[in-house]
Each structure stands twice: as structure tokens, then as C-alpha cells.
Amino acid sequence: MEAVFTVGLTGGIGSGKSAAAGCFRALGVNVVDADWAARVVVQPGQPALEKIAGHFGAGILLDSGELDRAKLRQRIFEDSDERRWLENLLHPLIREEILRALQNGTGPYGILESPLLIESGQYKLVNRICVVDLPEELQVQRASERDRNDPAQIRKIMAAQLSRNERLAKADDVLDNSGPPEKLKTQVESLHRKYLQMAQAQR
């Protein structure tokens, strides 16, 4: 099967990946979300969920049998060994789910939206890297407002991700999301024109 031209869309927690992805979707692009794939692989009945309950104890599940995400979030960002254990289990499964969704999608090109595009090796699945960028303080502010989360926990999560400069060093394209949403949309529209041409040229 022909590989579809694919752009990796990345940025730290609360950077505005979902906002940018929404603009690309509105333009008809097939957007695959790694956070969505990460949820699919731990649905009740999936072997990974049983392994998580075996490792962290049955208390990591809600009464409904679903994963208690808030509890697991607390555990893995307190303890980097536990986080690595979870990543070793989930990242290969997430990768398979992403590949399936990219191959099944329609649209002129694909976008893989992922917070850990570079860290997890998922960048190997894409032709280009687009980074959603903003100052780290603004990132903490937006992420903690959205999740009604303690800024200290957001900082712990950021500590498990690349720094702003490390991420920017890997970028082929940058979306500046320090301004209002309308400015992000204009930048997406301009990148979309460029990606359409690149996808066309690859065929």
C-alpha cells in the first residue's frame, strides 16, 4: 500500500495541539490523535488493562472496570520508573493503533497529533514535524485552567516531556500559539496549502 503523506503535529501539554488539529480537520485532513489511541488500548477487555491492574493493583480500576486515569496519572508522574513501565507496555500498542488509523483514513494527507511524537519514536511514522509553540508559563496556565489541575502537577508532566528548545530544534514547521485562536487558524491555513502541495508532489 502507498504511504500517505503524513505530518506529525506535536507540542507539550496544553500547547494547543487539539486546537490546531481541529483547524486541520475542518479543512478535510485525516487527523489521528495519539491520546485517543492511548485510550483505545486500555479499554475494558484489552490485555493491557489487565496487565496494568496486575502491576499497580486492582485499586487502579474504577468500580465500572475502567481505568482510573486520574489515579494512574498521579502515580506515573510521581515515579519515573512506573512511567517507563507503563510506556514500555503501551507505546508499541499505541503505535499499531495509530498505523491502522492512518492507513484507513481518507483526505489529501494525514496528521498524527501526538504530545510524545519525538520522545516515543513516533516521528518515524511521519514525513515532517510541525511543532505548536508557546512560552512555557503560558502552557502551564492554559493546561491548568483547562484540566482544573494543580500547576505543580502540570509542571511534573512537562518535566517528563522535551523542553521547548529541544522540541523546536526538531521542527520543520512551527505554529506560534502565543496569540489568540484566530492567529493560530490563519497559520494552519497557510501550512495546509503547503502540505497539499507536498502531498501532491509525493504522488
Ligand SMILES: CC(C)(COP(=O)(O)OP(=O)(O)OC[C@H]1O[C@@H](n2cnc3c(N)ncnc32)[C@H](O)[C@@H]1O)[C@@H](O)C(=O)NCCC(=O)NCCS
Ligand atoms: C496516565 C494517563 C492514564 C492519564 O490520563 P489522563 O486522561 O489524565 O490524561 P491524557 O491521557 O488525556 O493525557 C494528557 C496529557 O498528558 C501528557 N502525557 C500523557 N502520558 C505521558 C507520558 N507518558 N509522558 C509525558 N507526558 C504524558 C500528554 O501531554 C497528554 O496530552 C494517560 O496519559 C496514559 O495512559 N499515559 C501513558 C500513555 C502515553 O504515553 N500517552 C501519551 C500519548 S502517546
Ligand SMILES: Nc1ncnc2c1ncn2[C@@H]1O[C@H](COP(=O)(O)OP(=O)(O)OP(=O)(O)O)[C@@H](O)[C@H]1O
Ligand atoms: N490561542 C489560544 N488562546 C487561548 N486559549 C487557547 C489557545 N489555544 C488553545 N487554548 C486553550 O488552551 C487549552 C489547551 O489547548 P489544547 O487542548 O488544544 O492543547 P493540547 O496541546 O491539545 O493539550 P494536551 O496535550 O493536554 O491534550 C485549552 O483549554 C484550549 O481551549
